[in-house]
Amino acid sequence: MKSLEPYGQQTMNKEGFPSMSSVQTPVKLSSQTRIGVLYGGLSSERKVSLISGQNCFDALKRLGYENAELIDVNHHIAQTLAEKRIEVAYIALHGKFGExxxxxxLLELMGIPYTGCRVAASALTMNKATTKSxxxxAGLPVIDSVVIKAGTVNGKAVRYRAELPGDGQTHQRGLQHRHEQGGQGRGPERGPHHGL
Structure with a gap:
């Protein structure tokens, strides 16, 4: 059996970042481990998550994890996880409330190991501007960017193609494309899938 890498005991290094050696501690799994594949969820990216979750579940079954179970995340997820006695959570959620x-x-409060990033890293990376900063x-190369609020470009001409995901959007659903040649550029428009 392969091992998933859920969270471990987190400590900070001298720069104030999580120590890489403590971020994830492998959990030994057996074919009988109760793995909950968390999918669906409450975000605008639910449909993508349903596909991701099904694919993860199918892969776990092929690998021999007999007690893997699909769990559609809703407002009763804590109760569901407790009732099903889930031992490890495989997160296949997208967007808000999932990433x-x-x-x-919630999983940390319940003592359930899980795959993916810990709380702080997950929260940070949902805001693109903060993540880039x-x-x-930290000295990593990042491309130049500008934050544009809905309806304005602060008097600057937009001369480049722009990809405008809203914060809280992690998938291309809801991505706006803008391309203006010189002159006064138009800011992003509000839409139902944009966190702008």
Whole structure:
């Protein structure tokens, strides 16, 4: 059996970032381990998550994890996890409440190991501008960017193609494309799938 790598005991290094050696501790699994594949969820990216979750579940079954189970995340997820006595959570959620640290925090409170990033990293990476700032401050190369609020470009001409995902959107659903040649550019428009 392969091992999943859920969270471990987290400590900070001298720069204030999580120590890489403590971020994830492998959990030994057997074919009988109760693995909950968390999918669906409450975000606008539910449909994508349903596909991802099914694929993860199918792969776990092919690998011999007999007690893997699909769990469609809703407002009763804590009760569901407790009732089903889930031992490890495989997170296949997308967007808000799945990749923003919320489900990760709940799982940590319940003592259930899980796959993916811990709470702080999940929350941070949901905000693209903040993520880029942290990466740049850490000395990593990032491309130049500008944050544009809905309806304005602050008097600057937009001369480049722009990809405009809203915060909380992690998939291309809801991505706006803008391309203006010189002159006064148009800011992003509000839409039902944009966190702008």
């Amino acid at each position: 923003d640290g919320c489900i990760q925090g 942290v990466l740049k401050d």
